[in-house]
Amino acid sequence: MSTLSATDRRTGTAPLRAVRPWTIAAVFGLVATIVCAAGSWIPSLWGDEAATLMSARRPVATLLPMLFHVDAVHGLYYLGMHGWIRLAGESPFALRFPSAVAIGFAVAAVTLLAGRRGGPKAAVVAGIVACVLPRMTYAGEEARSFAFTAAAAGWLTVLLLWLVDGAGRTAPASVRRACWAVYAAGLALTSYLFLYTASIAVAHVAILLFSRASRPALRAWAVATGCALLALAPLGLLAYFERSQIGYLGSQPIDPSTLLWMPWFGNGWVALAAWACIVLALGGAAYTRWGRPGRPARPTQAMATPGERAPLAVTATLVGACWLILPTGTLLLVNLAFPMYTARYSTFAAPAAALLIAEGLLVLGRLASRRAGVPAIAVTGAGLLAFVAVCTPVYLSQRGPYSKNNSDWAEVSAAMGAAAVPGDAVVFDESTRPSQRPRLAMRTYPAGFTAVSDPTLRTPYYRNIGWADRVYSIPKAAELGRFDGLHRVWLVENDVDGRLDHDGLTELQALGFEETGRSIPTHRTMLIELTR
Structure with a gap:
C-alpha cells in the first residue's frame, strides 16, 4: 500500500522532499557557473571589458588616483580583478570566470528564495529559469561587476528574509544585531561594487512594509541601511563629480524595449514568454490575497505586538515584484534629472525576474491541475522546457565571436x-x-x-x-x-x-x-x- 499523500501523488514531488534546500542551491549554483563559463572565451573582449583589463593591470599606486577621476563606481571590482589576474592571467576565460562564479552564487540565492514557501519543486524550477535567463548568462560571461551585484543583491535578500520572516526572528538578540551589522556591511560593499545597487534598499523596505514587518524589524533595517548609505557618501560624491563620463547616456532613448525587453531578457520572444509568466505570477498572488472570500493571506508564525496587525507571509512573488520593479523604477526616475541609466545597470534585479517567471510556471501548473485535471508537474515542466527552448538561441548567440558589441x-x-x-x-x-x-x-x-x-x-x-x-x-x-x-x-x-x-x-x-x-x-x- 502506498504511503504517498494525495498531494504528492498528484504533483509528483515526493522524491524532492528529502532533498535539503542547501543541496539544491549548491547544485544549481554549480550548474549556473558551468553554463556561464562554457564558451566564455569565444567572444572578443569589448570596450567595457577593456576598461576592466587595463584598470586591473595598473599598479595600485596609479589605479587609486585614476578612480578619483573616472570609474569610481567600479573601483572595488577593479581592485579585486587586480589581484585575480595576477593569479589566473589575462585570457578572456580567466577575466570572465569570476563573473561565472558570481552568477552561480546568484542562482543559489534564487533557489533558496523560491524554496522558502514553495518547497523543493519551486526551488528547482527557479534554479533552471535562473540558469538560462539571458541577462544572467550574459553577465556571467562578461568581465564587469554586474554579475557580482546580482549575487550580492540575492544574498542580501536571503539575509533580510531570514531576519524578518525566518529563523532569525527567534535568534538571540546578539545574533540578530550581528546579522543586521552584516546586512549593513553587505549593502555598503555591494554598492561599492556598483553604486546603483544601493537601490535594492527600496525593494527591501517595500517588502517589509507590504508584509507588515514588526516595528523592531523596521527600526533595525532603517539603522542598518542608514549606516550603509552613510558609508557610501564618499563614493556618491565621486560619482556625482564624474557624471560627465556617462553623459552620453542622455542621448539614448528610454522606450518600451529599454523598459521591458533589454534589462533582463535581451530578446523579444524571451521577453514575451517571461512577461506572460510574470503576469501569471502576479495574478495568482493577487487572487490568493484578495480573490477568495474567507481565505485571507496566510500570516507568518511571528506574533504581532499589541496594537500591530499580524505580519503576512513573505512570498517569492512579493519579493520578486518589489525587487524587479522598484529599484529599476527608482533609477529611471533619477534618470529624468541626471542621465545615468542603461539596461545592463539593472542586472542586479535579474534574479527577481527568474523568481517571478518560475512562480508563473508553477501557477500555470496549478491552474491546469484544477481546471483540467492534468498533473501540475507535467504542465509546469512543459512550460519550463518551452522557456529553456526560447532562451537557448539567445545563449548561443551570446557566445559568438562578435557577440560583445560587435567587437572583433x-x-x-x-x-x-x-x-x-x-x-x-x-x-x-x-x-x-x-x-x-x-x-x-x-x-x-x-x-x-x-x-x-x-x-x-x-x-x-x-x-x-x-x-x-x-x-x-x-x-x-x-x-x-x-x-x-x-x-x-x-x-x-x-x-x-x-x-x-x-x-x-x-x-x-x-x-x-x-x-x-x-x-x-x-x-x-x-x-x-x-x-x-
Missing part, C-alpha cells in the same frame, strides 16, 4: 600578427568613441602587435589619470620624429558596414606614405598597408 579585436590582433614584420608601425583610427577605438585591440590582445611600433602613443594608459592611452596627432608625432626611419605603416580603421572612417589616411599620405593596395578586412575593422 581578437581577429584584428591575429591579422596583425600574421601580416606585420619587425620594423613596421601601426596607426589607429582615433575618431570613434573611446570604447570602440581599434587601439584597444592592442591593449586587450597584445600578442599580435609585438612586432610593430606605435609612433602616435603619447602616454600609455597606466601612467594616465584616465583608463585609456593618450595619443599625439599624426602631424605632431611626425614633428617629434616618431615616423623617421619608418617605411611601412599599418593603418587600422573602423569599417562598420563598409563605411571606412579613413581617419589618419590623409595625414600619412602627407608624410609620403602611399597605399599599396593591400588591405585585410576583419568583422568591423580594416587593416590598410602603406609604404614609402
Whole structure:
C-alpha cells in the first residue's frame, strides 16, 4: 500500500522532499557557473571589458588616483580583478570566470528564495529559469561587476528574509544585531561594487512594509541601511563629480524595449514568454490575497505586538515584484534629472525576474491541475522546457565571436600578427568613441602587435589619470620624429558596414606614405598597408 499523500501523488514531488534546500542551491549554483563559463572565451573582449583589463593591470599606486577621476563606481571590482589576474592571467576565460562564479552564487540565492514557501519543486524550477535567463548568462560571461551585484543583491535578500520572516526572528538578540551589522556591511560593499545597487534598499523596505514587518524589524533595517548609505557618501560624491563620463547616456532613448525587453531578457520572444509568466505570477498572488472570500493571506508564525496587525507571509512573488520593479523604477526616475541609466545597470534585479517567471510556471501548473485535471508537474515542466527552448538561441548567440558589441579585436590582433614584420608601425583610427577605438585591440590582445611600433602613443594608459592611452596627432608625432626611419605603416580603421572612417589616411599620405593596395578586412575593422 502506498504511503504517498494525495498531494504528492498528484504533483509528483515526493522524491524532492528529502532533498535539503542547501543541496539544491549548491547544485544549481554549480550548474549556473558551468553554463556561464562554457564558451566564455569565444567572444572578443569589448570596450567595457577593456576598461576592466587595463584598470586591473595598473599598479595600485596609479589605479587609486585614476578612480578619483573616472570609474569610481567600479573601483572595488577593479581592485579585486587586480589581484585575480595576477593569479589566473589575462585570457578572456580567466577575466570572465569570476563573473561565472558570481552568477552561480546568484542562482543559489534564487533557489533558496523560491524554496522558502514553495518547497523543493519551486526551488528547482527557479534554479533552471535562473540558469538560462539571458541577462544572467550574459553577465556571467562578461568581465564587469554586474554579475557580482546580482549575487550580492540575492544574498542580501536571503539575509533580510531570514531576519524578518525566518529563523532569525527567534535568534538571540546578539545574533540578530550581528546579522543586521552584516546586512549593513553587505549593502555598503555591494554598492561599492556598483553604486546603483544601493537601490535594492527600496525593494527591501517595500517588502517589509507590504508584509507588515514588526516595528523592531523596521527600526533595525532603517539603522542598518542608514549606516550603509552613510558609508557610501564618499563614493556618491565621486560619482556625482564624474557624471560627465556617462553623459552620453542622455542621448539614448528610454522606450518600451529599454523598459521591458533589454534589462533582463535581451530578446523579444524571451521577453514575451517571461512577461506572460510574470503576469501569471502576479495574478495568482493577487487572487490568493484578495480573490477568495474567507481565505485571507496566510500570516507568518511571528506574533504581532499589541496594537500591530499580524505580519503576512513573505512570498517569492512579493519579493520578486518589489525587487524587479522598484529599484529599476527608482533609477529611471533619477534618470529624468541626471542621465545615468542603461539596461545592463539593472542586472542586479535579474534574479527577481527568474523568481517571478518560475512562480508563473508553477501557477500555470496549478491552474491546469484544477481546471483540467492534468498533473501540475507535467504542465509546469512543459512550460519550463518551452522557456529553456526560447532562451537557448539567445545563449548561443551570446557566445559568438562578435557577440560583445560587435567587437572583433581578437581577429584584428591575429591579422596583425600574421601580416606585420619587425620594423613596421601601426596607426589607429582615433575618431570613434573611446570604447570602440581599434587601439584597444592592442591593449586587450597584445600578442599580435609585438612586432610593430606605435609612433602616435603619447602616454600609455597606466601612467594616465584616465583608463585609456593618450595619443599625439599624426602631424605632431611626425614633428617629434616618431615616423623617421619608418617605411611601412599599418593603418587600422573602423569599417562598420563598409563605411571606412579613413581617419589618419590623409595625414600619412602627407608624410609620403602611399597605399599599396593591400588591405585585410576583419568583422568591423580594416587593416590598410602603406609604404614609402
